[in-house]
Amino acid sequence: MIVAFSLSPSGGAPAGSLDPDAHGDSVHDAVAAAVRVVRDSGLPNRTSSMFTEIEGEWDEVMAVVKAATEAVGAFGSRVSLVLxxxxxxxxxxxLTGKVDRLEAALDA
Incomplete structure (x- = not known):
């Protein structure tokens, strides 16, 4: 399976968790914590400006999504997950095969 997901913390962030002076309301540190979990999993993955995609078997992918969600949870009292x-x-x-077939169709 392939899962595309996005995580974002909100509400009552612990002091020092978010850097409001860095980029306004940026959550890049929280997102970095989630992406680190995904990359450390060893499963095929890629991250874009809006989503992280991960490929593997159901249980292993969902375990990584859960761990990434928990990592983001350290940055606020709530976590929003889009999956x-x-x-x-x-x-x-x-993960790459779908894109390769699309590019081949565009080149045809």
Missing amino acids: KADIRPGRTGE
């Missing part, structure tokens, strides 16, 4: 999943049993390499 979209492409569940396709028996397929691997789709």
